[in-house]
């Protein structure tokens with residue numbers, strides 16, 4: 108009997124160590140040996156032109172461009188949003204190629220860089236923009252001394268591809284749900300956490316565009332990372348849905364194995380919200396072991412931790428637009 112109790116205690120100890128250390132284990136498993144090899148370029152279709160051997164440009168309209176990285180294995184997409192007096196580049200890839208050359212080929216206006224969130228594959232790392240605007244959240248603001256924000260290991264995750272932890276020089280803090288004026292063009296900063304607790308989307312109401320970062324794109328959404336939170340994900344979906352923009356065009360930051368930029372619509376947002384409600388209630392069942400996968404619809408899957416490890420308490424529930 109005593110032996111059985113000891114084995115149970117040892118097993119329990121082992122499980123709690125694995126649970127406790129799962130993030131480090133995950134980072135270890137994701138770590139590549141140096142920079143990952145580039146994919147072979149493929150035919151990206153008539154609407155896409157290659158800027159060089161790495162970047163592609165796809166025009167959404169005269170003032171809006173998707174800048175793709177279809178040879179990087181994560182298939183990133185960054186967006187240039189141009190107004191009359193200034194322009195925003197939303198995400199900047201890993202910085203293994205300098206995106207500023209692409210941006211400067213499309214506009215001569217002053218550029219502000221806005222990252223959708225702080226993961227290494229969006230912040231450009233060593234590529235420094237003249238101006239960087241960051242979402243103003245208490246947990247970030249309190250760490251920024253003289254407007255310099257040193258990123259933490261879990262916030263950045265760059266060690267998986269060998270990027271050192273950067274410090275972001277913030278020239279402008281963006282209050283969640285505030286509107287940025289680009290001169291004749293307004294962008295609303297939507298707080299859409301879930302993938303990470305600092306994730307934002309940009310909403311151009313007049314054009315009906317939503318630039319959704321890693322919150323939503325076709326393929327597998329990552330809701331199992333260190334700063335992911337399922338309650339946050341639901342909050343983000345509710346916030347987007349509360350815009351009431353029926354003909355919303357949703358431009359994500361990664362794509363699946365299709366060609367061209369990743370585009371979804373409001374239906375996907377609503378199905379994501381419904382899936383989250385059903386995951387919470389236990390109605391929607393998962394596949395796999397870790398991370399588990401939930402099918403949202405034909406184009407979107409949500410990866411998360413197993414039900415018993417999921418966190419459903421939003422970090423900033425007061426920023427949910429639906430509840431305001």
Ligand SMILES: [Zn+2]
Pocket residue numbers: 224226302321
């Ligand atoms: Zn990310």
